Every structure is written in structure tokens, then in C-alpha cells.
Amino acid sequence: MKRLDVIKRLAVKRLAAMKRVAGALLLAMGVAGVAEAHALHTTMTVAKVDATGVTFNIRTFADDFSASVAQSNGRRTPADSSAPAPDALRYVRARFAVFTASGAPVDLVLCGIRRQAEMYFVCLRASLPQGSTGARLRNELLTERHADQVNIVKVESGGKTQMLMFTKGSAPARLPA
Amino acid sequence: MHRRMNVVAGAVAAVVLIGGGIVAPTFIRRARAPEAAALAPVHGTRANAFSELAERDVQIRVWRQALAADSTSALALGQLAALHLQRAREGGSWDDYLQAEGYARRSLTSRVQRNERTLVTLSSALLAQHRFPEARDVAMQLVDREPDIPQYRALLGEVAMELGDYTTAGRMMDSVWKERTHLSVAPRLARWLELNNHEREARQLLMAARDDALSRRDVALETKAWFEMRVGDQELRAGRPRAAETAYRAGLAIAPDDPRLLAAMARLANGQRDFPAAIIWGERAIAIQLDPATLGAVGDAYAARGDTAKAREYFHTLEVSVSAQPGPYHRAWSLYLLDHGLRVDEVLAKATDELRTRKDIYGYDLVAWALFKAGRPAEAATFMRDAMRLATPDPLLQRHARAIEQAMSLRIATR
Numbered sequence A: 001m002k003r004l005d006v007i008k009r010l011a012v013k014r015l016a017a018m019k020r021v022a023g024a025l026l027l028a029m030g031v032a033g034v035a036e037a038h039a040l041h042t043t044m045t046v047a048k049v050d051a052t053g054v055t056f057n058i059r060t061f062a063d064d065f066s067a068s069v070a071q072s073n074g075r076r077t078p079a080d081s082s083a084p085a086p087d088a089l090r091y092v093r094a095r096f097a098v099f100t101a102s103g104a105p106v107d108l109v110l111c112g113i114r115r116q117a118e119m120y121f122v123c124l125r126a127s128l129p130q131g132s133t134g135a136r137l138r139n140e141l142l143t144e145r146h147a148d149q150v151n152i153v154k155v156e157s158g159g160k161t162q163m164l165m166f167t168k169g170s171a172p173a174r175l176p177a
Numbered sequence B: 001m002h003r004r005m006n007v008v009a010g011a012v013a014a015v016v017l018i019g020g021g022i023v024a025p026t027f028i029r030r031a032r033a034p035e036a037a038a039l040a041p042v043h044g045t046r047a048n049a050f051s052e053l054a055e056r057d058v059q060i061r062v063w064r065q066a067l068a069a070d071s072t073s074a075l076a077l078g079q080l081a082a083l084h085l086q087r088a089r090e091g092g093s094w095d096d097y098l099q100a101e102g103y104a105r106r107s108l109t110s111r112v113q114r115n116e117r118t119l120v121t122l123s124s125a126l127l128a129q130h131r132f133p134e135a136r137d138v139a140m141q142l143v144d145r146e147p148d149i150p151q152y153r154a155l156l157g158e159v160a161m162e163l164g165d166y167t168t169a170g171r172m173m174d175s176v177w178k179e180r181t182h183l184s185v186a187p188r189l190a191r192w193l194e195l196n197n198h199e200r201e202a203r204q205l206l207m208a209a210r211d212d213a214l215s216r217r218d219v220a221l222e223t224k225a226w227f228e229m230r231v232g233d234q235e236l237r238a239g240r241p242r243a244a245e246t247a248y249r250a251g252l253a254i255a256p257d258d259p260r261l262l263a264a265m266a267r268l269a270n271g272q273r274d275f276p277a278a279i280i281w282g283e284r285a286i287a288i289q290l291d292p293a294t295l296g297a298v299g300d301a302y303a304a305r306g307d308t309a310k311a312r313e314y315f316h317t318l319e320v321s322v323s324a325q326p327g328p329y330h331r332a333w334s335l336y337l338l339d340h341g342l343r344v345d346e347v348l349a350k351a352t353d354e355l356r357t358r359k360d361i362y363g364y365d366l367v368a369w370a371l372f373k374a375g376r377p378a379e380a381a382t383f384m385r386d387a388m389r390l391a392t393p394d395p396l397l398q399r400h401a402r403a404i405e406q407a408m409s410l411r412i413a414t415r
Helices: A002-031 A062-072 A085-095 B002-018 B034-038 B044-069 B074-091 B094-110 B116-128 B132-145 B150-163 B166-175 B186-195 B199-215 B221-237 B241-254 B259-271 B275-288 B292-304 B308-322 B331-339 B344-354 B361-373 B377-387 B395-414
Strands: A042-050 A053-061 A096-099 A108-116 A119-127 A136-139 A150-157 A160-166
Touching: A042 A136, A053 A062, A053 A096, A062 A085, A062 A119, A085 A096, A085 A108, A085 A119, A096 A108, A136 A150, A136 A160, A150 B275, A150 B308, A160 B275, A160 B308, B044 B074, B074 B094, B074 B116, B074 B221, B094 B116, B116 B132, B116 B150, B132 B150, B150 B166, B150 B186, B166 B186, B186 B199, B186 B221, B199 B221, B221 B241, B221 B259, B241 B259, B259 B275, B259 B292, B275 B292, B292 B308, B292 B331, B308 B331, B331 B344, B331 B361, B344 B361, B361 B377, B361 B395, B377 B395
Parallel strands: A042 A150
Antiparallel strands: A042 A053, A053 A119, A096 A136, A108 A119, A150 A160
16 A cells, blocks of 8 residues: 555656656647558667677567567466576577688677566677688577568678678678678 | 667666656667667757657656556556657657557546547557558547547548548648648648648748747657658658758757658668668668668669669568568558569559558559559559549659550550
8 A cells, every 4th residue: 555655656746747748749649640650570689890709789579589588498478578598598599690701600608688678688799719701690580480570780890880681591691800 | 889788778877867757777669779879979959869768768657657556547548648659659669559559548448538639649549550540530539529629620631631531631621721830730731732732832831830840849859850851751752852851961960860860861862873871871770770661772772883682682671571561561662662573463452452441642653553563554544543633743653653654655656
């Protein structure tokens, strides 16, 4: 009961502050034209290439990611769209891979995973002591879930940016050196 | 990168605190790339846009707490609906549109009377999902209840325009002429004027509304940027690419990571045959929000530069991304597919099906263009006549009409 009171007080306190914003929002609603909205399935990864390897920051929607992680680990899909780090890493390593120029798989080390509301952010590091020349990337995240899944990787290397696009069945793509 | 992301989370927390939000740090989600946030300086317009976006998450959280205290509160449900709709507009998230609709319906179940604003939210959420007949029903409810409010009539006019019900659209738009300077009315009326070949009046009206929006403190930055985009689009259709560029850049000065404006710059650059710029703008847009039409624009730019492998990659991704769409394709995506000879029969079938319920001139144009691409120019000509029935001065319509006419002439000459 005490907790409810606190929440109520909090809500009432916020109400005045929200009023101004709500007014602006409702004005925005009023001017809104037809939005360009369609459901699309996508993940976005930023890859930063340096002298000794590549750091990947993957951003994915929590509900899909959680379901895929659970399925690949033989568990039930959690109701809260969570994904335990060890399970998540196993799943990501199975569907996201880096290969050296000679085709050898590179070990991906987890450098962070966090949930922010409906998103998961996964950080991975691929060590390439000989440099990334000739290295390739495979990204099949969530393609087992959605036939229209598009995985975008923005690669930043030597001050240049290059985009790589992955869909179901895409061959590994060369990472810029 | 990881370290930078943590730094950003801290920065966001600071902004949230300054903005009077909840202490817990948050992160801009939905179509906002982490690196985009990382680059955001904490001063000037961009900081305002940044804090506005971060604030949206906080607002949603607060109203959810309010809702937890009273699960049938029409006010809390209505506010959550409006907030999700706004966040969707800022980030283009599909789930947010669905949540906006869900909350709005629950709010209206709780309270029908004095809840017209939620009806507006519901109608907007349905419009965004391209569920036009349902959006029209809701807009009609609004006008029935409050016939004196011009914004509601303008909303119904807009939905009617989208459905090709130009009689209703005309009636509604005529009725709001006196209130034409209102920000909720002006852009809709301007579009109506433009459709009906009153380009000069449409331009004046839209520019005045844009100036008004820019000068007001109660208008969200996303909305200000949207006005610049509308001005830019109109300038481009009127054959003034420089003015369009000025407007798009002004919008980007307000919202530097607005994917719609970045994509507009890509299309503009393609039109000016500045293909390297088109690739840069387009890829910036895609890194924030995947849009098949932008994939097509970047693919075109690569193709024009002779990089066929990269162009193929983009066109293939475009095809895959639209492949599972249950309803009609987005018009711009359909045109890209047709222009590249992709999925012509599929686009034709979907566009023809959509025309049963949505009979606007762009629907007729799409069917005409699909028929033309399918090698059926005579049928295409019939549909194109319907597309041109308002004499809309849109270069896209004119280009299609010319091509179909030429094909018909050639066919007659060959016979």
C-alpha cells in the first residue's frame, strides 16, 4: 500500500511537468502526416577495426533475440524477453563469426552485454594480431527466425566507413582492412 | 566502442536528470544507432533533440507507473498512447505504433466522453499502419462528436485524401480554410492544394506553417524537422532542388540523425547525379533506420558509379526486406522494385488489391506503372488517366504518364 502511495505521489508530481510536454506532443500528433511505417526485421552492428582486431557492437530487439537465444539453448522463451549472458554468447557465436584470411575461425570474446528496455546491446571482440586484411565476417543473427531479416554492419576502419548487408544465406563478407 | 557506449549512457543519465526525469540512466532506443548518440554534443540544438528523445523513455516509464497505480486510468492510457506514437515518429519503431494503438483503445474503453485527443492518437496510429478505412472511421467519430473543431475535420480530410475519397476530402478542406494557418491544418491543406494543382498557394501555406512551427517553443524538434522535410519535398516536386536542399539541411540542423531527412538528401543527391554524396547520405540513414526505399537509392548510386556488386547487394537486401510484408507494399518500395524490374507481378497484384479500398491517385499511378512494366501499356493508360484526374503537378506522375503515352504511340505506329 505504501508503495502504491509513493507511485501515486510520483505520478501526480510528474503530472504538472508532463503537461507541457503532453501539450507539445498532442500538437505533434495533430500535424502528423502519414508515417512511413512498416514492420521490418533488422539488427544493427557497428564494427571498429583497429591494428589488432575488430570490436563489434550489436544492437538487436530484445524479444526476438531472447526467443532465439532460448530456442538455440533448448529453453523456453522467457516472458520478460531476457537472455542470460552465457546463453546469449553461445547463440551469437553460432551465428556471427569472423574468419581470418586463411579461413580459420577467430574466437569472439564477450566485452559486454546489456539490456536497455526493448533492446539488447552485445559487444564482441575479435583479436586479429596480424591485422584484418582478408578477414571475413558472417552474420546470420535471427535469420533462422525471420526470412526477411536484414543484418546491417557498419564497418569503421582507418577513418572510412563501409556498410555490409547480410540476409539469410549471405556468404561471409570481406572486412575492410 | 564499449567504453564509449558506457560514457554515453552516463551522458544520457545526466541529460535526463537535467530534464527533470527519473534518476535511472536510459539509452535512446529504437532506430537510434548507439554511435549516433555517442557523437552527440551536449550543447545547442542537438542536445535539445537528444534530451527530448531520452525524455520520451522517461515519460513512458512514469506514466506506466501511474497506470500501475490505476490500471483503468483513461488519462494514463491516453498519455501512454500519445507517447508511444511520438516515440514511433522519432524512431520509426513498429512496435511503438502497435502499443500506441493498444493503449488508445484501452483508454477509450475506460472513457468515451471527453477523450477526443485519444481518438486523434488512435486515428494517427492507424494511419501510420496504413489501416486507412479504420483510421477514417475513427476520424469520422471525432467529426461527428465535435464538428466545430477544425483540426478534426482536417484529420478526416487527410484520411479521405489517402483513401482517394476526394469528395469528402474537398468538403473537409473547404471547411477549414478560415483556420488554414493552424499547425494541425496547414500541412494537410497545403497537400490538398498541391494535389489539386494549386502549387503556389500550397507553397505559401506550408512555408508560413513551417516558420510558425520553428518559432514556437511548444513544438517538438522532431515536428520542426518534419516541417522542413515537407517543405523540401514540396520544393523538389516543384522542380526547385536547391530550395529543397536548403530545407532538408535546415531540418538536419534541428535533427541531425533524422533518417527521413538523411534519406531525402540521398534521393536529392541521386537526382543531381552526385552519387558519392547519395551513398554517404543513404548509408547514414540506413545505419539509423532500415528503409527499403533508401536501400534502393543507395543501390542506384552504386550502380551509377559502376560498382555492380555493391548495387546488387543493396537491391537484394531491398527485395529480402520487403519479402515478408503481409499487406500492400509501401508505395516508394513498390516503385523501386518496378523501376528495377523486380517482383513486377507481385507488386501489380498487391497494388491492384489495395486499390479496392484505397483509390487515391498514387494508387492508380502504381497500378498503371506496374502494368506498364508488365508490358501492358493499354491497360496502364486507363489507370494513368485516373492517376492524373486531379492534374497534380508531380514530376513522378508526369514521367509515368509520358512513358505510358510513348509506349502507346509506339504500339500504334508499329501496327
